[in-house]
Amino acid sequence: MxxxxxxxxxxxxxxxxxxxxxxxxxxxxxxxxxxxxxxxxxxxxxxxxxxxxxxxxxxxxxxxxxxxxxxxxxxxxxxxxxxxxxxxxxxxxxxxxxxxxxxxxxxxxxxxxxxxxxxxxxxxxxxxxxxxxxxxxxxxxxxxxxxxSLGPDILAPDFDLEAAVSRLRTSPDQVGVALLDQKIICGIGNIFKSEACFEAKVDPWKPAASLATGPGEEGEAERLLETARHQMLAAVETGKRPGRIYKKTGRPCSRCRAARVRSRGQGVDNRTTYWCQNCQS
Ligand SMILES: [Zn+2]
The missing domain is CATH 3.20.190.10 (MutM-like, N-terminal)
Structure with missing residues (x-):
């Protein structure tokens, strides 16, 4: 894809x-x-x-x-x-x-x-x-x-994290929908949407506008976009994608083991989102 x-x-x-x-x-x-x-x-x-x-x-x-x-x-x-x-x-x-x-x-x-x-x-x-x-x-x-109409390219060498964070938080959509909106940030598709949210421990169903920002641990939006960029840059080099949550419906979460991976269509385009309700909140 x-x-x-x-x-x-x-x-x-x-x-x-x-x-x-x-x-x-x-x-x-x-x-x-x-x-x-x-x-x-x-x-x-x-x-x-x-x-x-x-x-x-x-x-x-x-x-x-x-x-x-x-x-x-x-x-x-x-x-x-x-x-x-x-x-x-x-x-x-x-x-x-x-x-x-x-x-x-x-x-x-x-x-x-x-x-x-x-x-x-x-x-x-x-x-x-x-x-x-x-x-x-x-x-x-x-x-x-x-x-x-394209937003900043998540893989651009001069990617401006701060600018991308503020764009993401202006979206009226849920995180899982906003990440796919190429007008906000371009390059992220359905696989990295779920993988980045999982890795960054972000709930894909919360409103993008409610993502916390700030330095270090408190910066949820920063962590999410940095994670997506990091995962995607690694995939450029290796040709391999993370594969921790995408299409893992029903399997035990690879991080917390306390819940099973869930999946459901999200947004008007009904693109499937995979997430762990236990550790992404
Ligand atoms: Zn989990």
């Missing part, structure tokens, strides 16, 4: 295959792809920068164009490591073939290096599924309502 941590991992996976390279060929064979008629516009362009904003991925190209991608619950970007994508090419929303970069070309020229013609140094990447994939002028991204 695409939460902020998995998007950063996607960006890191794509970077070596795309950055500084020219798009030699682009196709969008899936009839549902919004780029079906426009993929050709990508050819000949160089990939300049790959950026994540919460759950959004932006691939910036030269000539002032950007690809804006959102993977939703089930989408994914794949890199062909030599054995295809594990899915038919024709089902891709977008498939990009990238030319080898200069460094690799130099290597390919070495005796005993890559295959003749340096073919092995090129790369292929593709997006399958997702909720958004569009090609826009980079300047238009600033006017995109979904991007413009």
């Amino acid at each position: 695409a939460e902020g941590d998995s998007l950063v991992r996607v960006a890191r996976k794509l970077e070596p295959a795309m950055l500084g390279r020219e798009i030699a060929a682009a196709s969008a064979l899936n009839p549902r792809s919004s780029l079906r008629q426009h993929a050709g516009r990508l050819e000949g362009r160089q990939v300049e920068r790959i950026e994540t904003r919460g759950k959004h991925l932006l691939i910036h190209l030269d000539g002032g164009l950007s690809l804006h991608s959102h993977l939703g619950m089930n989408g994914g970007w794949r890199v062909d490591t030599g054995r295809g994508f594990g899915k038919p090419d024709r089902s891709a929303w977008l498939l990009l073939e990238l030319a080898g970069d200069k460094k690799d070309d130099a290597k390919a020229g070495d005796p005993g290096g890559a295959s003749p013609g340096g073919k092995r140094t090129g790369s292929r990447v593709a997006q399958f599924g997702g909720t958004t994939l569009r090609l826009v002028r980079t300047v238009e991204l600033a006017r995109d309502s979904r991007l413009a």
